[in-house]
Amino acid sequence: xxxxxxxxxxxxxNLLSLINYTLIDLKLFFNYHLKKSKNSNPDKNNDLNLSxxxxxxxxxxxxxxxxxxxxxxxxxxxxxxxxxxxxxxNLSPIKVGGDTNDQFLGKEIFDKGENYFKKLVKxxxxxxxxxxxxxxxxxxxxxxxIKIAKNYFNTDxxxxxxVNYRRSYFNDLPAIDTQMYHRDxxxxxxxxxxxxxxxxxxxxxxxxxxxxxxxxxxxxSNRKYRWKDEYIEKKxxxxxxxxxxxxxxxxxxADTTGFHKGKKLNKNYRTMLTINYSISTENGGQKVKxxxxxxxxxxxxxxxxxxxxxxxxxx
Numbered sequence: 510x511x512x513x514x515x516x517x518x519x520x521x522x523n524l525l526s527l528i529n530y531t532l533i534d535l536k537l538f539f540n541y542h543l544k545k546s547k548n549s550n551p552d553k554n555n556d557l558n559l560s561x562x563x564x565x566x567x568x569x570x571x572x573x574x575x576x577x578x579x580x581x582x583x584x585x586x587x588x589x590x591x592x593x594x595x596x597x598x599n600l601s602p603i604k605v606g607g608d609t610n611d612q613f614l615g616k617e618i619f620d621k622g623e624n625y626f627k628k629l630v631k632x633x634x635x636x637x638x639x640x641x642x643x644x645x646x647x648x649x650x651x652x653x654x655i656k657i658a659k660n661y662f663n664t665d666x667x668x669x670x671x672v673n674y675r676r677s678y679f680n681d682l683p684a685i686d687t688q689m690y691h692r693d694x695x696x697x698x699x700x701x702x703x704x705x706x707x708x709x710x711x712x713x714x715x716x717x718x719x720x721x722x723x724x725x726x727x728x729x730s731n732r733k734y735r736w737k738d739e740y741i742e743k744k745x746x747x748x749x750x751x752x753x754x755x756x757x758x759x760x761x762x763a764d765t766t767g768f769h770k771g772k773k774l775n776k777n778y779r780t781m782l783t784i785n786y787s788i789s790t791e792n793g794g795q796k797v798k799x800x801x802x803x804x805x806x807x808x809x810x811x812x813x814x815x816x817x818x819x820x821x822x823x824x
Contacts, residue, residue, distance in 0.1 A: 574759065580758045597616045647805075662700075668789070670787045690736040692768050
């Protein structure tokens with residue numbers, strides 16, 4: 510009898526969850542298209558190579574731009590990350606044993622060193638990256654990224670809506686959370702720029718993307734958030750899985766409303782900067798924190814400040 514009640518409760522919960530997420534998806538859909546209808550079209554005078562990249566992005570949902578940054582700049586970013594992660598106060602809360610656990614990494618465990626705690630956590634993240642590492646804001650202002658986003662969304666108004674500064678580890682923890690296929694549902698459309706701070710091969714956790722899945726979702730795909738590899742590979746085919754291995758200096762741009770995941774590492778670690786672009790605030794309304802514009806060690810043009818409309822100033 511208890512098992513029957515539990516099954517009924519689960520079905521009711523799943524139904525209510527489906528209804529809730531469907532209403533959220535409809536809200537995001539209408540907000541996205543309403544916003545686009547009010548905005549002006551972007552400047553489409555792009556060079557031929559960039560135009561081809563944007564066309565490929567619209568078709569496949571992902572592109573890789575090779576040698577976009579000098580490797581020395583990327584090495585400087587990794588040094589910056591290493592300096593920041595050595596102070597426990599600079600880290601966002603992270604669960605020990607993965608997201609299914611309720612225990613968080615504490616300073617006592619952290620003080621035992623990275624070689625110790627990397628066995629216990631999936632990753633570590635620097636909190637408020639635009640505040641902690643000012644030069645990351647300059648990367649978000651890269652005009653190529655902004656031009657790609659404007660042309661992808663077909664609007665002259667795009668905004669920075671998220672940032673993540675993260676190191677993922679090889680360990681014996683099971684693949685969970687972002688290491689399982691999912692599609693971002695915190696906006697109707699989101700573009701993310703991924704910049705690896707170390708070379709990434711198949712064994713060091715490349716970002717993996719299901720080609721064309723940004724416009725080919727399964728029926729009622731909002732009924733759950735995480736999807737098993739077997740379902741995705743059967744639905745889309747093994748040949749549709751794009752594994753974004755890259756060298757330092759390469760940049761990945763993807764519409765993460767398509768199915769994607771971070772492949773579980775088989776060795777070492779992967780350090781990555783991720784910057785989100787969209788045309789409205791992401792669902793939930795949590796704003797990215799930045800410094801006052803005058804506190805950055807470089808000049809920010811007035812026209813460029815608009816891209817940070819959905820941020821809040823750290824005081």
